[in-house]
Amino acid sequence: MTDAERPEQKSKSQIKREYLALQHLGANLIELSLSSLESIPISDVLREAIKEAKKLKRGALKRQVQYIGGLMRDEDTEAIQQALNDLAMPHRKQVQAFHQVEKWRDALIAGDDELMTDLANRFENADRQHIRQLVRNAVKEKKLDKTPKSARLLFQYLSELQAEES
Template identity: 40%
Template structure:
């Protein structure tokens, strides 16, 4: 006798029969889109312009931002959630996450520049290596910034407790390294 779904329940899953998500799953997804829509309503107009939103969704969000009535705002946000079904939700979530937490790549770049600055303050060879690695760098400017930052660090070490340390040259060195890093990123590679 041939096996039927009732004879061997291990061979079939509910997805085989229905081929679609459950009502609960659909509701969870809709509520998530509505929550995302609420987050969009709280954004500034400049941030909204940088998101991949359709005209209808953008207009609905702007209307929700202008609505002052509690019930009217709730209904408008619900409508925004409905329009979110057609929007690229994952791309929007990614951009919101970057705005909220910062890009991991940006954070890593900042940490790398901070470590380089600290190395420059400790080691003379690091400055020579930096100038070799970045021939477009202004060696005289970098040398002056490192020298001033080192003097500033020595003065800060001699401060009494409660006195405010100076960080002007320390920050200026970081900004110079940041500009140098930007120039390096903008320079086209020879492989292109």
């Protein structure tokens, strides 16, 4: 049999890396709340092993994670990973929205008048005068090295506008 005819075999190191990845995925499942765990597509045996792991400490937990890694070999890991990503998605969207509002606030304070127009067009009930007043006060506070009270109020107002939109 030549090298081309021989079936592709995984190296010992590759098998070990895959097993450690399964253990890591299992450890992520252990960190989930029981209600979140119910939405993950796993077998009942694995679900019980994860529930048991939540009760264990140190060395016993390490052994249980290894056991869970072994059970994970029979599971559809892609579906499990997708379900974990779906659980994390609302948090990511919330963080993304938070960062967007921060960018708007910082740009307005820096003097971006075009953004003011865009925000007024995007949010129909936006009070332009109130936003401009908050921006002016925030710029004054920044120049005088005061606490950024108006910048916080501007952030809060923009967050409320964004929340009303969605």
